[in-house]
Amino acid sequence: MDFLGTILWPLKWVVELLLVTWHTVLTALGLDAAAGLTWVLSIVGLVLVVRTLLIPLFVKQIKNQRRMMTVAPQLKKIQDKYKGKRDQLSREAMSRETMALYKDTGTNPLGSCLPLLIQMPIFFSLFSVLNNAQHGTDGVGLLRGDLATQFGSASLFGVAPLKSSFQAAMNDPAGPQVTVMIIAAIMVVIMTASQFITQLQIVSKNISDETKASPMFKQQRILLYILPFVFLFSGFAFPLGVMFYWLTTNIWTMVQQFLIIRSMPMPGTAAAREREERLARKGKSEKTDDAGETIVIEEKKPAQRQQPMGKNRAKKAAQQGRPTEDGSTPSTPPVDPSGKK
Structure with missing residues (x-):
C-alpha cells in the first residue's frame, strides 16, 4: 500500500460503510441490488450524511468570515505600520502582532477553507474505491465479494458503467x-x-x-x-x-x-x-x-389610542366597575349618609 493509500485507508473504510449501508436500505425498500440507480442513490446518501455532519463547521466558517471583516481595519493598521519595512525584525514583529490579533479576536484565516479541505480526502477516497472496483479489487471495508462485483459492474440505464x-x-x-x-x-x-x-x-x-x-x-x-x-x-x-x-x-x-x-x-x-x-x-x-453576529430586533407596535372619556361616562363606568381610559378601575364616590353626594 502506498503512502496516500495508507492515509486514505480510514476514510475509504467509512466511505464503504456508508455506501453499503445506504445500498442495504435501498435494497430493502425494493430496489434492484445490482442496478446502477441503486448505487447512484447510495452515493447521494453518502453526500447527505457527509454534508449534514459538516453543517456546524460551515456555520463556524460563516461566523469566522464575519469576524475577519470586523478585524480587517485593525489588520490594515498593522500592515500600514510596517509598510515598506523589509528587514527581518519588522517582518517578525508584524507577524507577531497579526497572530496576536487573530488570537484575541478568535479568528482563523484558514477557517474559510476547512469545509473544502475536509471534503477533498472524502472525494479522493470515493475515487479510490471506484478505481478499485474498476480493477475488480475488493475494498478495505464492507465493499467485498458480491457487493464489490455489483458496484464494479453497475451501470446507469444499463449502458453507462459508474466506473x-x-x-x-x-x-x-x-x-x-x-x-x-x-x-x-x-x-x-x-x-x-x-x-x-x-x-x-x-x-x-x-x-x-x-x-x-x-x-x-x-x-x-x-x-x-x-x-x-x-x-x-x-x-x-x-x-x-x-x-x-x-x-x-x-x-x-x-x-x-x-x-x-x-x-x-x-x-x-x-x-x-x-x-x-x-x-x-x-x-x-x-x-x-x-463578534459580527446579526441581531434582529422586533420593533414594538404603537399602543392603541384610548378615546377620551367624559365625566358622565366616567361616572357611569365607576358605578358599573369598568376600567377607565388609563386602565384603572375607578371607585364609586362615597355616599353621604344624609343622602347628599
Whole structure:
C-alpha cells in the first residue's frame, strides 16, 4: 500500500460503510441490488450524511468570515505600520502582532477553507474505491465479494458503467462508447454549471462594495470565469460515480449558500441591503454585535389610542366597575349618609 493509500485507508473504510449501508436500505425498500440507480442513490446518501455532519463547521466558517471583516481595519493598521519595512525584525514583529490579533479576536484565516479541505480526502477516497472496483479489487471495508462485483459492474440505464469516464469510454479497446461519452459530457457540463452558479451568487450578492473596488477582487472575478474551464476539462477524467458525488455536493452547496446569503449576509453587501428591506417591511430592524453576529430586533407596535372619556361616562363606568381610559378601575364616590353626594 502506498503512502496516500495508507492515509486514505480510514476514510475509504467509512466511505464503504456508508455506501453499503445506504445500498442495504435501498435494497430493502425494493430496489434492484445490482442496478446502477441503486448505487447512484447510495452515493447521494453518502453526500447527505457527509454534508449534514459538516453543517456546524460551515456555520463556524460563516461566523469566522464575519469576524475577519470586523478585524480587517485593525489588520490594515498593522500592515500600514510596517509598510515598506523589509528587514527581518519588522517582518517578525508584524507577524507577531497579526497572530496576536487573530488570537484575541478568535479568528482563523484558514477557517474559510476547512469545509473544502475536509471534503477533498472524502472525494479522493470515493475515487479510490471506484478505481478499485474498476480493477475488480475488493475494498478495505464492507465493499467485498458480491457487493464489490455489483458496484464494479453497475451501470446507469444499463449502458453507462459508474466506473467509466469520458476519457475511458473514448479510448475503449472495443471502440468509442458514444452513449457513455454523451452521459459523461452532460454530467460534466451540469457539474461545472452548478459550481459556477454557486460562486457567482457569492460574488454578485455577498461581497461588500469596498471589496468589489479592490484590485484583488478583479483578479478573483477573472478566476470565476477561468476555473469552470479547469473543472470542465478535468471532469472528463473522473468516473461517473465520482461525478454524481461532485454534482450532488455542488447542489447542496448551492442551496445552502443561497439560504446563508439570504439569512446571514455579510454586512455592507447587496444581500444585506435586501435583508434590511425585508425586515423593514415586517417592522423589524437589525444590528451587528462586536463578534459580527446579526441581531434582529422586533420593533414594538404603537399602543392603541384610548378615546377620551367624559365625566358622565366616567361616572357611569365607576358605578358599573369598568376600567377607565388609563386602565384603572375607578371607585364609586362615597355616599353621604344624609343622602347628599
